Each structure stands twice: as structure tokens, then as C-alpha cells.
Amino acid sequence: MASTFNINKPGKHFYDLSAVAGEVAGIQGDVLCCINQGEGPTVLLCAGIHGDEYEPQTVLRHLAETLETEQVIGRLIIIPAINYAAAQSGARVSPADGQNMNRVFPGKADGTPTERLAAFITREIFPATDLLIDAHTGGNDVNVVPMIFGFSSDECVVSDPELTRIMEAWGYRYIQHVTGIDSTICGAALAAGIASVEIEGGGGCLRSEELSTIHDGLLRALAALGVLQPLVEPQPFTGLHLSAGPEAQLVAPQMGVVEHKVNLGDSVTKGDVVALLYPLAGKASAPRELTAPVSGVVLRQARNAYLKEGQLVMNLGVIVG
Ligand SMILES: [Zn+2]
Secondary structure, three states: OOOOOOOOOOEEEEEEOHHHHOOEOOEOOOEEEEEEEOOOOEEEEEEOOOOOOHHHHHHHHHHHHHOOHHHEOEEEEEEOOOOHHHHOOOOOOOOOOOOOHHHOOOOOOOOOHHHHHHHHHHHHHHHHOOEEEEEEOOOOOEEEOOEEEEEOOOOOOOOHHHHHHHHHHHOOOEEEEOOOOOOOHHHHHHHOOOEEEEEEOOOOOOOHHHHHHHHHHHHHHHHHHOOEOOOOOOOOOOOEEEEOOHHHEEEOOOOEEEEEOOOOOOEEOOOOEEEEEEOOOOOOOOOEEEEOOOOEEEEEEEOOOEEOOOOEEEEEEEEOO
């Protein structure tokens, strides 16, 4: 990749990520698309850091194929599935090294395949990037409401108010304000002075509505930044700004199977019984009542009934502003 990848080449070009990480566990590679036209911001669109989160990968692959150079003002770099070996294996992590890609940034150029792919992004793409959009979904373990997170600092080219405007343009109901983890792609971007947006695009089941929300939201956000011609109608923001710290997480106090008493997107009050945890052995059958640790909106819930001690039951978002 280093010898052929040219981020400054005008027009639309595809490259092969296998030049960075090689054939991984028998999986050959995947594409990176770079569309470059005229003066304007550079945006990196990245999906598939967790291989089993398929909605944004599907949308980004579609955009890489269909967006035309003339529609771009500046530069769009589209990576549909950065963790390609994980994606093609139906797994969250790479079969080659088992590493969570969103905990290896900034990566290592001479490391494992997962670390090499991370290092390629931070070394080859970040220096040219004004805004990172990192797209996730619930994957195999949790269901999530579609939501969007923003990360910026005073050093970023894209200012905090501009980032808020971009997030509100997306059209998601929930905007979450968080502090990043350094070893994530968004954390590494912030350390490099690059603003970023992370989305959780839905439940991991490829529902048509969630796919079109990611597609249209992405096009609105890119148009709001000015890197893409407007291709879909703008939508006024009618959603909520939320914070979701550790105090808003509810985890299983012991092993058991969980019954959810509330749904994603529901508003709950601190102390409400939001889930029941049933025992898996013994004469007693009564479930243990689990209560909301704070008042807020249900953002994530465990997808599977069986939970180990300490596994996430749900997390809540607290309304801010
Ligand atoms: Zn993810």
C-alpha cells in the first residue's frame, strides 16, 4: 500500500488494504476508496473496526461504488471494512490475532495485522484528515438505539460548534457527549488534533430503516461540512443531547438470564425496575429486580438472555442542556 497509495491523486481511485496487512488467516483483503476533487476538507469514513457490525459497512461500500468525483468538494476517503478479516469471518475481532481493533490505536507498523491496519490509518491518513467519521452498530452482544457521539478539542480544524452542527444535521434522535478512550480510533484522532464523530447505527440485524438512516444521515452530515454536494433533503434537529458516564451503566450483579422490562429509547426514572435477573440453578426461581441507576433514556441493552457477572444489562443517557 505504501508504494501505491497516493492520497493526493486527483479523481476516484481504489486501493487494496492487503498491501498493509497482507493475507490474514486466508482472507485476501478489501478496498479503500479515495475521492479527491478540488479545494475543501478531507473526511475519513471508516467502518468495520468491529468486523461483525455490518450496517455501516454495507452503506460505505455502496457509497464508495456510487459517489462520483464531481459530487465531492475536497477529499473523501472511504474504508468500508478496515478490519476486513474479521468482517469476512463474521467476527468482531481478527481471526489472526484476536485483538479488539478499537483498543490498539495508534497501532504499530511492524505489529500484528490489526495493529498494522491501525498504524496505516494514523500514519498515512490522519495527517491529511480534518474530520473522522467512525461507524459502528450493536454487533452480536448488545442492541443500541441509533446515536451519534462527537469528539473535538480547541486544536481541531473542525470546531466544537461546527461538529455539533454536523451531528445535528445527521438526523439521529440521540447525540451523546462523551470523553474518548485514547486507544480507540476517535481517541487517537483527538490526540492528533482531529475532530471525530462516531455513530452507533442500530442493532446489528440489517434493518432497512437503519440502513437508510445511516445512508441519508451520512450524506446530510457530509453536506453540512461542505465536502459533498447536498444529495438528500436536510432535516431539522428534533433530538436530544445526552451524557452517558459510568454512573449510567447497569451491569449484572451475578450470573443469570435477563428479562428486559423496558425498551430501547424508553425514558426511565432512577429506581425504576428496568430488568429482572433470573437464577440458573437452585430451588429459588424468583428473579432479582434490577433498578435504573439514574434517570434517563435507554440507549443500549444486552441482546442475549445469558449474562455473566459484570456484563452490561443496559446503559442510560442523561439529558443535558
Ligand atoms: Zn463497534
